[in-house]
Amino acid sequence: MTLLAVERIKLFSTRAPVWCIATALVLTIGITAGLVSLAARDSRVSAEGTQTVYILGLVVIMVMATLSVTTEYRFGTIKTTFQAVPSRTRALLAKATVLALVAGVVGEVSSFGSWGVARLITGSSATDIVTAAQWREIAGMGLVYAIAAVLAVAVGALLRQSAAAVAILLVFPLLVEQLVEIIPRVGDQLHEWMPFVAAGQFASTADKGLPYGPWGGLLYFAAVAAALLVAAIVVVEKRDA
Amino acid sequence: MIEAIGLTKRYGHTLAVRDLSFTVQPGRVTGFVGPNGAGKSTTMRMILGLDHPTEGQVLIDGRPYQELRHPMRTVGALLDAKWVHPNRTARNHLRWLAKASWLPKSRVDEVLAQVGLTAVADKRAGSFSLGMSQRLGIAAALLGDPQVLLFDEPVNGLDPEGILWIRRFMQGLAGQGRTVLVSSHLLSEMAQTAEDLIVIGRGQLISQGGTAQFIGGATETTVLVRSPQAPRLAEVVTQWGMSARNTEDGALVISGGSSDQIGEMAATHGVVLHELSPQQGSLEEAFMRLTGHAVEYQADEVNVA
Numbered sequence: 389m390t391l392l393a394v395e396r397i398k399l400f401s402t403r404a405p406v407w408c409i410a411t412a413l414v415l416t417i418g419i420t421a422g423l424v425s426l427a428a429r430d431s432r433v434s435a436e437g438t439q440t441v442y443i444l445g446l447v448v449i450m451v452m453a454t455l456s457v458t459t460e461y462r463f464g465t466i467k468t469t470f471q472a473v474p475s476r477t478r479a480l481l482a483k484a485t486v487l488a489l490v491a492g493v494v495g496e497v498s499s500f501g502s503w504g505v506a507r508l509i510t511g512s513s514a515t516d517i518v519t520a521a522q523w524r525e526i527a528g529m530g531l532v533y534a535i536a537a538v539l540a541v542a543v544g545a546l547l548r549q550s551a552a553a554v555a556i557l558l559v560f561p562l563l564v565e566q567l568v569e570i571i572p573r574v575g576d577q578l579h580e581w582m583p584f585v586a587a588g589q590f591a592s593t594a595d596k597g598l599p600y601g602p603w604g605g606l607l608y609f610a611a612v613a614a615a616l617l618v619a620a621i622v623v624v625e626k627r628d629a
Numbered sequence: 630m631i632e633a634i635g636l637t638k639r640y641g642h643t644l645a646v647r648d649l650s651f652t653v654q655p656g657r658v659t660g661f662v663g664p665n666g667a668g669k670s671t672t673m674r675m676i677l678g679l680d681h682p683t684e685g686q687v688l689i690d691g692r693p694y695q696e697l698r699h700p701m702r703t704v705g706a707l708l709d710a711k712w713v714h715p716n717r718t719a720r721n722h723l724r725w726l727a728k729a730s731w732l733p734k735s736r737v738d739e740v741l742a743q744v745g746l747t748a749v750a751d752k753r754a755g756s757f758s759l760g761m762s763q764r765l766g767i768a769a770a771l772l773g774d775p776q777v778l779l780f781d782e783p784v785n786g787l788d789p790e791g792i793l794w795i796r797r798f799m800q801g802l803a804g805q806g807r808t809v810l811v812s813s814h815l816l817s818e819m820a821q822t823a824e825d826l827i828v829i830g831r832g833q834l835i836s837q838g839g840t841a842q843f844i845g846g847a848t849e850t851t852v853l854v855r856s857p858q859a860p861r862l863a864e865v866v867t868q869w870g871m872s873a874r875n876t877e878d879g880a881l882v883i884s885g886g887s888s889d890q891i892g893e894m895a896a897t898h899g900v901v902l903h904e905l906s907p908q909q910g911s912l913e914e915a916f917m918r919l920t921g922h923a924v925e926y927q928a929d930e931v932n933v934a
Binding site for chain 1: 700706713716717718721725729730769
């Protein structure tokens with residue numbers, strides 16, 4: 389618990405995380421509000437239709453999570469951290485946990501916020517959350533955000549460089565995962581097993597014809613994040629701080 | 630007490646520290662001296678468990694750093710004053726450190742007052758001058774009230790007032806019975822601060838012992854004598870195994886004997902003395918002689934036409 393408090397103090401005693409959280413919420417809720425008000429006149433907006441831009445908030449939160457590690461390397465405070473907490477495993481686990489919790493809350497606020505603003509704009513019961521799949525998608529968004537934050541912490545710890553980590557976390561989910569599809573023969577299968585594609589299966593109500601269901605997708609996404617975190621811990625323990 | 634046993638650190642093909650063994654005793658300031666690149670900072674990082682030794686180990690009160698129960702309450706260190714997040718306030722920087730060491734919040738205000746930063750506690754650390762950053766680093770080191778303290782080049786870039794403050798501060802800490810290890814590439818600075826010296830060059834131990842002893846042993850002590858009967862005196866001291874040479878202005882420089890001995894000899898032989906003064910060799914000279922071939926990045930002699 390003490391280490392969680394330490395990481396919480398570190399995270400919220402600089403301004404960047406606060407800006408990232410605000411940006412993530414403004415992007416998702418704001419764009420949803422814009423899209424819904426454009427569409428509301430001639431079509432009915434469903435509950436799942438309010439979650440289409442979740443990935444924008446997700447990448448911003450991943451940037452926040454990865455920066456929480458890379459700035460420590462950039463400014464040398466990682467050495468102070470390991471001086472205070474010589475068990476690097478515990479220090480990294482504490483950081484990943486705090487970032488996951490914060491990201492989880494942001495994910496919930498973002499998904500319910502987007503839905504709420506859409507419901508207000510449409511004023512129509514068509515937007516109500518009715519089916520179990522809709523509940524899973526909207527209430528479960530926090531889980532997707534939390535797992536993504538752990539993945540981002542791991543990438544940050546592995547790379548140590550802000551620019552490299554941020555570039556990968558932006559380019560991979562937004563571009564690379566889509567582009568692998570154009571690879572002949574193996575592209576389609578590769579695409580199915582991309583981590584953010586799997587997360588997307590959970591964060592939507594549509595059946596995309598993937599070899600796993602929504603919970604399977606979330607589990608696979610979590611497994612990738614966990615594997616990266618374990619790799620990061622092994623590397624960080626081994627190399628000089 | 631800090632104990633290094635056969636400490637070796639290799640980075641790729643570079644051997645930064647080579648089979649280094651030394652002990653640092655409590656109750657006194659120990660200077661850790663060597664030219665730039667001698668391996669001082671690497672050694673200090675190994676003491677704190679930040680860098681893993683390739684071979685050997687270093688113990689603090691008999692334990693490796695990683696096994697200390699309360700690391701920050703056992704060892705306080707200032708390795709680099711720049712190791713703070715520039716957008717975090719001084720108080721917040723100390724607050725998370727205090728939390729990590731199970732120390733009360735009030736301790737943060739205590740150390741801020743101790744180093745004189747109370748007025749700027751809520752300013753961003755990035756806006757601090759070097760002297761203020763240095764003080765913040767010292768505050769962090771003192772936070773856990775540790776018995777062992779490490780400072781890496783603490784006076785680098787400070788003004789004379791800051792240097793004096795840090796020097797007195799470290800001596801005060803040692804006076805309270807703490808173990809204080811301070812590194813510097815300036816032997817003259819350490820000569821005024823430290824009672825013990827560990828001298829290294831190219832990652833190897835050159836000498837360890839008392840500062841006075843080191844300076845006495847490393848510098849040649851000579852006695853300058855002026856006398857109207859200089860040739861006679863030179864003859865006498867040479868008979869007693871000392872050596873004498875004439876300076877350009879007609880004085881004698883005698884080595885191999887103390888001023889007491891020379892004065893007594895002069896009296897015995899009825900030689901009149903106008904001046905009899907012991908000469909201390911320069912510290913820089915001694916340091917250069919000892920570490921001269923142990924300098925990592927040596928500049929070529931520059932030919933000035």
